[in-house]
Amino acid sequence: MAADIRREIIETVAKVGGHLAPSLGVVELTLAIHYVFDTPDDKLIWDVGHQCYAHKLLTGRRQHFKTIRQYKGLSGFPKRSESAYDTFDTGHSSTSISAGLGIACAKDILEDHKKVIAVIGDGSMTGGMAFEALNQAGHLGKNLIVILNDNEMSISPNVGALSSFLSRKMTGATMSKLRKEMEQFLKSFSHVGENILQVLKKSETSFKGFFTPGMLFEALEFGYVGPIPGHDLNALIETLRNVNDFGRGPILIHVVTTKGKGYKPAEDRPDDYHGVGPFDLATGKPNAASAGPPSYTAFFGDTLTRIAAQNPKVVAITAAMPAGTGLTNFAKQFPDRFFDVGIAEQHAVTFAAGLATEGIHPVVAIYSTFLQRSLDQVIHDVCLPNLPVTFMLDRAGLVGDDGPTHHGVFDLSFLRMIPNMVVMAPKDENELQHMLHTAILHPGPAAIRYPRGQGTGIQLDAELRQMEIGKGEILQEGNDILLLPIGNRIQAALAAAAELAKMGISVAVINPRFVSPLDRDLILAWAAKARRVITIEENVKKGGFGSAVLELLATDHDQPVRVTVLGLPDTFMEQGPQETLRSLAGIDTQAICQAAMAMMDKKSNDTEVRVEESGEKKR
Numbered sequence: 126m127a128a129d130i131r132r133e134i135i136e137t138v139a140k141v142g143g144h145l146a147p148s149l150g151v152v153e154l155t156l157a158i159h160y161v162f163d164t165p166d167d168k169l170i171w172d173v174g175h176q177c178y179a180h181k182l183l184t185g186r187r188q189h190f191k192t193i194r195q196y197k198g199l200s201g202f203p204k205r206s207e208s209a210y211d212t213f214d215t216g217h218s219s220t221s222i223s224a225g226l227g228i229a230c231a232k233d234i235l236e237d238h239k240k241v242i243a244v245i246g247d248g249s250m251t252g253g254m255a256f257e258a259l260n261q262a263g264h265l266g267k268n269l270i271v272i273l274n275d276n277e278m279s280i281s282p283n284v285g286a287l288s289s290f291l292s293r294k295m296t297g298a299t300m301s302k303l304r305k306e307m308e309q310f311l312k313s314f315s316h317v318g319e320n321i322l323q324v325l326k327k328s329e330t331s332f333k334g335f336f337t338p339g340m341l342f343e344a345l346e347f348g349y350v351g352p353i354p355g356h357d358l359n360a361l362i363e364t365l366r367n368v369n370d371f372g373r374g375p376i377l378i379h380v381v382t383t384k385g386k387g388y389k390p391a392e393d394r395p396d397d398y399h400g401v402g403p404f405d406l407a408t409g410k411p412n413a414a415s416a417g418p419p420s421y422t423a424f425f426g427d428t429l430t431r432i433a434a435q436n437p438k439v440v441a442i443t444a445a446m447p448a449g450t451g452l453t454n455f456a457k458q459f460p461d462r463f464f465d466v467g468i469a470e471q472h473a474v475t476f477a478a479g480l481a482t483e484g485i486h487p488v489v490a491i492y493s494t495f496l497q498r499s500l501d502q503v504i505h506d507v508c509l510p511n512l513p514v515t516f517m518l519d520r521a522g523l524v525g526d527d528g529p530t531h532h533g534v535f536d537l538s539f540l541r542m543i544p545n546m547v548v549m550a551p552k553d554e555n556e557l558q559h560m561l562h563t564a565i566l567h568p569g570p571a572a573i574r575y576p577r578g579q580g581t582g583i584q585l586d587a588e589l590r591q592m593e594i595g596k597g598e599i600l601q602e603g604n605d606i607l608l609l610p611i612g613n614r615i616q617a618a619l620a621a622a623a624e625l626a627k628m629g630i631s632v633a634v635i636n637p638r639f640v641s642p643l644d645r646d647l648i649l650a651w652a653a654k655a656r657r658v659i660t661i662e663e664n665v666k667k668g669g670f671g672s673a674v675l676e677l678l679a680t681d682h683d684q685p686v687r688v689t690v691l692g693l694p695d696t697f698m699e700q701g702p703q704e705t706l707r708s709l710a711g712i713d714t715q716a717i718c719q720a721a722m723a724m725m726d727k728k729s730n731d732t733e734v735r736v737e738e739s740g741e742k743k744r
């Protein structure tokens with residue numbers, strides 16, 4: 126059965142892409158859990174949820190499995206609305222123990238004696254929330270089974286002191302160093318220490334046993350079982366049965382697995398096969414990528430490396446995504462100025478704040494969706510003391526197949542409200558490099574958001590230019606309508622302007638560059654001329670760029686201006702190709718043209734109708 130499941134996963138992911146290596150690593154574990162426990166009444170929670178493919182196949186979704194991560198298809202993550210077997214919606218890491226403990230406490234109150242099992246990877250264990258939950262779970266002593274899926278990998282090789290501790294590198298040099306330190310420590314307690322030391326010395330095994338990974342969890346009042354070989358079904362089933370039958374209180378089962386197990390290319394390069402696009406089954410090689418310019422991510426990585434070569438105070442920080450954020454080269458060239466903090470976005474931000482207080486300039490590269498974790502750290506630790514930290518928000522906007530857990534569609538709203546924070550979005554990769562240069566020279570916090578995917582192919586200026594903070598540019602003059610697109614919507618707006626020109630509509634297009642502070646003068650001047658304004662953003666409408674423009678125009682009572690705000694609706698957008706989702710949300714070229722034509726058709730009664738959100742009128 127394990128072989129069948131693996132074949133199905135590999136064949137499907139080769140066709141449609143997905144999280145391959147994490148899912149292959151837990152096939153036996155998934156089988157054993159469903160074999161021993163009484164799901165869905167026993168509650169099973171997958172941390173991150175990217176390893177849930179075998180779980181989906183085993184819980185009634187085999188028929189639809191081919192639609193995974195596609196528009197209207199199965200989600201790539203556990204989803205309560207999809208199946209009773211999906212206990213908890215996940216996508217962001219390190220939540221499973223907290224959720225599991227909540228469920229265990231609820232079951233206690235409800236006098237329901239079913240089991241709760243949280244499966245968490247060693248990478249996700251680097252997230253602070255996991256420890257907050259272990260801390261409370263140990264204290265409460267509730268029945269909670271935590272399965273640690275230890276494959277020594279996050280997306281890239283796992284980092285941190287905990288990782289070495291877990292990976293049982295308690296041999297050789299580490300072991301003798303520890304032994305010496307222990308001897309000295311125990312000897313300092315004269316008689317008692319000497320006695321314990323003698324007992325420990327008698328048996329090498331007991332000495333080693335003293336320093337197993339279990340120590341850590343036992344100190345947190347968890348029972349510890351393991352390490353268990355994670356591809357040995359018999360061993361897994363026996364262990365889970367014992368825990369199911371006899372386990373009481375919080376128990377951690379340490380299972381050792383191989384990421385990518387069963388598909389050679391994924392076993393050899395688990396980081397490359399963590400999440401993949403379609404690939405050739407026989408060779409493992411990715412299907413030919415569409416020709417075109419490199420990604421925004423790559424342009425960011427290259428520019429930062431160039432800047433760091435000139436400026437020794439620039440450092441880079443990632444939260445477990447060195448490759449995803451484009452920092453692999455930087456890490457190679459400047460190992461002492463590169464920090465992978467683990468899946469710990471909150472810590473990453475406050476760590477950056479600490480560096481900044483000493484005159485270092487940290488560049489924190491985090492996907493927009495994961496910076497949501499660090500809102501308080503951004504406000505309290507960086508913006509309040511006005512520290513010069515640059516935030517690079519990759520994957521801002523609609524990310525596509527990963528869906529609602531991963532769309533980065535809130536950052537304009539949650540960053541522009543913070544005093545001292547400069548918020549920018551480049552129209553292309555050339556502007557991205559100038560913005561990065563500008564942010565690093567700026568004496569306070571600044572954030573740059575840019576989309577997932579390829580750049581526009583524009584020629585890069587050889588020299589980096591410092592931009593004036595809060596200054597936009599007029600890209601095209603016109604009298605009938607002013608288009609105010611931000612970031613990646615600029616190309617769509619220029620295309621719409623060209624279409625509208627064919628219909629005799631004269632369109633002005635501004636590149637605002639800054640969402641905070643806004644270029645008030647430029648926007649007010651052109652809005653006064655056109656009297657019809659359309660804002661376009663790949664962010665939720667609520668509180669985003671359009672809201673900022675509305676706030677600005679509302680202060681200017683002399684100039685009645687009609688405004689249409691195009692942006693993402695007040696729902697969680699589903700998964701699917703980026704262009705499909707943009708069209709659905711009404712922020713693509715066609716939607717801009719339609720909004721413009723609708724505005725031109727309306728009788729001009731400007732004093733009555735001041736502000737219109739797309740679809741709704743306010744009088």
Ligand SMILES: Cc1ncc(C[n+]2csc(CCOP(=O)(O)OP(=O)(O)O)c2C)c(N)n1
Pocket residue numbers: 147150173175176216217218245246247248249250274276278279280384444445446468470495498
């Ligand atoms: C808060 C957060 N930050 C970053 C990520 C991106 N991410 C997805 S999986 C992963 C690594 C998880 O490693 P581990 O828990 O060991 O699971 P494995 O993939 O090795 O099975 C990372 C960093 C995320 N999902 N959530």
